[in-house]
Amino acid sequence: MSDAHVSDPVLYEERDDIAVITLNRPEKKNTLTDAVIQGIADGVDAATRSPEVVALVLRGSGDTLTAGYDLTAASSDRWQTPYGARGPAPRDGAWDPVRDYQFMGNNVRRFMKIWECPKPVLGEIRGWAVGGATDLVLCADLLYMAADAHIGYAPSRIFGTPTTMLWVYRLGLEHAKQFLLTGRAIDAQTAHRIGLVSTVCEPEELSAYVDAEAQRFKHIPANQLALNKLLINQAFENMGLRTSQMLGTFFDGMTRHTEEAYQWVEQFEEKGFRNVIRERDAPWQAYGERPR
Numbered sequence: 001m002s003d004a005h006v007s008d009p010v011l012y013e014e015r016d017d018i019a020v021i022t023l024n025r026p027e028k029k030n031t032l033t034d035a036v037i038q039g040i041a042d043g044v045d046a047a048t049r050s051p052e053v054v055a056l057v058l059r060g061s062g063d064t065l066t067a068g069y070d071l072t073a074a075s076s077d078r079w080q081t082p083y084g085a086r087g088p089a090p091r092d093g094a095w096d097p098v099r100d101y102q103f104m105g106n107n108v109r110r111f112m113k114i115w116e117c118p119k120p121v122l123g124e125i126r127g128w129a130v131g132g133a134t135d136l137v138l139c140a141d142l143l144y145m146a147a148d149a150h151i152g153y154a155p156s157r158i159f160g161t162p163t164t165m166l167w168v169y170r171l172g173l174e175h176a177k178q179f180l181l182t183g184r185a186i187d188a189q190t191a192h193r194i195g196l197v198s199t200v201c202e203p204e205e206l207s208a209y210v211d212a213e214a215q216r217f218k219h220i221p222a223n224q225l226a227l228n229k230l231l232i233n234q235a236f237e238n239m240g241l242r243t244s245q246m247l248g249t250f251f252d253g254m255t256r257h258t259e260e261a262y263q264w265v266e267q268f269e270e271k272g273f274r275n276v277i278r279e280r281d282a283p284w285q286a287y288g289e290r291p292r
Contacts, residue, residue, distance in 0.1 A: 010039025011061075012046055018214045019047035019056045026062025031070035032132055034079045040136070041110035044117050054225075055120045055217040057210055058140055064127030065137060068155075072273060082106050093262075100253035107135075108163045108249055114139035115164075115233060118226035120217050124210045125188075126203060130287065131155045138166035141229065143197040144213070145188040146206045151196070152185035154287055157280055159261050161251045165244040169236050170196060185286040 011022040021043035023030035030036070040058070047053045060066055083102035090096055114121050114136075123140030129151040137143065137151075145151070153162055162168075168176045175194050179186060191197045201209045217225060255261060267276045281287045 008039065009033065009036045010043060012039075012043040014047075014050060014053055016215065017052055017054045017218055018211065019043065019050065019053045021047070021056060021058050023058075023060040023066050026060070026064070028070060029064045029067035029128070030060040030062065031067050032136070033070050036066075037107055037110050037136075041113050044113040044121075047119065048117050053119060054222065055122065055214040056114075056117065057122050057124060057214050058114070058137065059124035059207065059210070060126065062127075065123075065125050065129045065149075066133040067128050068131030068133045079103060080106075095253070095257040097250070097253060100257075101250055104163060104249050104252055107132075108245055111136050111139050111164050112245075115166075118229065119222070120214070120225055120229065122210050122214050124206060125149050125151060125197065126206055128287075130185075131160065132163075134167065135162055135164040138170055139164055142213070143191075144199050144201065144206060144210045145191055145197040146203040147188050147200050148203055149188050150185040150287075151191060152183060152286065153180055154183045154185075154281065155255075156180050157183040157284075158255075158264055160255055161248050163245065163249045163252050165241065165248040168244065169239070169241060182284065183286070184284060 006024075009023070009025055011020075011024045013020045013022075021040055023036060023040070025031060025033075025036065044056065047056045081099060081103040083099055085098070120142065121140045123137045123143045125137060125143060126146040126149050128149065129137050131154055134151060134153050153160075153167065156162075162180065167180055171179070171194060175196075178184070186194075186196065188197070188200045192200045199209065199213075264276065264280075271279075277287070
């Protein structure tokens with residue numbers, strides 16, 4: 001059942017014992033705003049509470065899972081911070097590291113609801129999963145990818161570091177450095193070869209395949225699923241996942257407040273947002289500059 005409206009930024013539906021959480025801004029490539037991230041978190045909470053739900057599916061409407069954070073969001077979509085404190089108003093250009101950490105940490109905490117959910121979460125990647133989209137979807141338990149899809153963390157070239165840090169834990173040292181130091185996009189075949197995703201499907205078959213996989217969990221007791229997921233996750237947490245997330249979230253704020261980051265953002269008005277992004281990616285022939 002669902003009380004969502006088709007205009008909501010995130011849709012939640014329960015059907016055949018599966019909860020489907022759909023990012024619903026196809027005209028914006030399902031880019032992430034505060035409302036979208038909160039909608040995902042609310043959907044995970046609803047599915048966790050529901051006695052009828054055995055597994056969750058996370059997908060995007062249209063041809064893309066999500067193209068990452070919406071850097072051009074209207075004022076009504078601006079980000080909220082759960083932190084307030086006494087102190088002088090910051091001067092122009094000043095960085096408040098605590099406020100910034102609390103702001104981005106709030107996103108990480110909501111993404112990690114997927115990781116912490118006691119039920120299996122299946123992530124469906126079609127089109128693009130870029131930048132902050134990877135902080136979200138890599139929290140899922142199992143990933144499935146369309147044959148023509150790509151995933152990558154382009155902000156590692158400028159203006160960001162991963163915050164949930166699951167790139168490192170899912171890929172290992174060599175591949176994590178290969179793709180995070182360069183920001184290269186990863187095609188579906190490569191993602192499958194290096195163990196980032198479970199299965200690659202033709203785009204028109206992807207959703208049906210993921211739904212069928214989710215249905216299989218009906219045949220495993222909920223306690224078995226929850227305890228095995230917790231056990232696996234705890235092994236990675238013992239390797240320092242939460243500490244890495246703290247540093248990643250803090251460093252992300254630092255990279256957005258360097259002199260080169262300020263100069264890069266200033267070019268948006270002069271050259272246009274899309275042109276600046278193209279210049280960033282042109283040397284790598286990736287994302288918008290990928291050969292067709």
